[in-house]
Amino acid sequence: MSRSRVPEAADEALLRRLWDEHAGPLLGFVMRLNGGDRGAAEDVVQETLLQAWRHPEVMDPARGSLRPWLFTVARRLVIDRHRARLARPAEVDDAALPYLAADDGVDTALDRWLVADALSALTPAHREVLLHTYYAGRTVAEAAVVLGVPPGTVKSRVFYALKALKLVLEERGVTT
Numbered sequence: 001m002s003r004s005r006v007p008e009a010a011d012e013a014l015l016r017r018l019w020d021e022h023a024g025p026l027l028g029f030v031m032r033l034n035g036g037d038r039g040a041a042e043d044v045v046q047e048t049l050l051q052a053w054r055h056p057e058v059m060d061p062a063r064g065s066l067r068p069w070l071f072t073v074a075r076r077l078v079i080d081r082h083r084a085r086l087a088r089p090a091e092v093d094d095a096a097l098p099y100l101a102a103d104d105g106v107d108t109a110l111d112r113w114l115v116a117d118a119l120s121a122l123t124p125a126h127r128e129v130l131l132h133t134y135y136a137g138r139t140v141a142e143a144a145v146v147l148g149v150p151p152g153t154v155k156s157r158v159f160y161a162l163k164a165l166k167l168v169l170e171e172r173g174v175t176t
Contacts, residue, residue, distance in 0.1 A: 011053065018049045022070055029071055033078045040081065048074040118168040126161035133158055 023045055030041040051073050052058060058069050119127050132143040133154070140158075144151040 014059075015049065015053055018052055022049065022067060025067070026070060026074055030074050030078060033075065034081075044074055044077045044081070047077055114169070114172065114174065118165055118172065118174075121168045122161060122164055125157055126164055129154055129157040130161050130165070 026045045026048060027038075027041055030044045031038060034040050034044070048070055052066065052070060057063075059066055119130065122130070128147065129143065132138050132146055133140065136143075138146065140151050140154045144154045147154065149157075
């Protein structure tokens with residue numbers, strides 16, 4: 001028997017009887033389960049009694065006391081609500097949103113422009129060794145072959161080129 005319709009007088013009497021007999025003990029039980037949140041507990045009790053009304057077969061006296069069934073339904077509702085809260089992302093205050101940087105690629109483009117400008121201030125030998133080792137991804141040995149200099153010279157130039165690049169960036173207001 002489906003009970004999706006509006007309750008009639010007999011249904012209202014049944015709901016009133018369920019409330020009078022079971023709401024108090026259910027409310028106390030649910031409040032212990034949910035940490036004392038009375039509003040949430042009242043919602044669970046109401047939903048529990050509604051479930052009993054939707055399933056009149058559980059109120060058959062031949063089945064025994066209705067209360068264990070009600071407590072089981074209430075416990076499951078509390079667990080479902082808890083799981084739903086855990087699955088939901090945490091709510092945060094949106095006051096800081098205007099201050100968050102957008103990841104639109106502008107910062108990356110500006111950083112690249114700044115480094116390219118700083119590289120142009122280096123000597124040609126320092127710029128060339130950094131381009132081969134950092135940007136082309138060559139090893140010291142590979143860069144030495146391409147540049148036609150010994151590997152020790154490549155290491156030395158990289159060391160001094162990085163120092164010079166850091167100085168140029170600091171002059172432009174970039175701090176590391």
